Amino acid sequence: MSYRQDLPPAGGFESVKYKRNLPLRGPGALVILGGVSAVCAFGFWRIGSGNVERRELKRETTWARIHLVPLLLAEGDRAAYREGLRVAAIEAEIMRDVKGWVPRQDVYNNPRYRSPDGL
Structure with a gap:
């Protein structure tokens, strides 16, 4: 009986794929930075x-x-004037017997002008 040696096929074996074959995923770093x-x-x-x-x-x-x-x-000033007239009418009604x-009438003898609201 003769021995038959196992040999590579004619043209050799296919090369071993050891590198990673990853597709490009998205833009590069300079594009992202820009x-x-x-x-x-x-x-x-x-x-x-x-x-x-x-x-502005x-x-x-x-x-x-x-x-x-x-x-x-x-x-x-208009509102203060109207309020003054209203208060004078109420005061005249209350003090009619005095x-x-x-x-x-101002009870203080001060000739300087004072704002009606006391400011």
């Missing part, structure tokens, strides 16, 4: 423009309030 930088730059630009707009609105509100002060003072009583 994207993050662009998003941050856009965010800072939006914050800056928002700050400018908020500052605050300035506009301040000037609107400054211009409304005379109107609000006049309204307060001789020499003048309603709303």
Whole structure:
């Protein structure tokens, strides 16, 4: 009996696949860095423009309030005058039996003007 030796096939064996064959997953590091930088730059630009707009609105509100002060003072004076007339009528009704009583006459002898609300 003759021995038959086991030999490789003609052309050799197929090469052994030992390397990892991973597909590319997503963009590279420079693309990600560029994207993050662009998003941050856009965010800072939006914050800056928002700050400018908020500052302008605050300035506009301040000037609107400054211009409304005379109107609000006049309204307060009118309300104080009407309240003074109402109080004088009530005082005159209550003190009608007291001789020499003048309603709303200041009991203090001070010629300086004082605001009716005592401020």
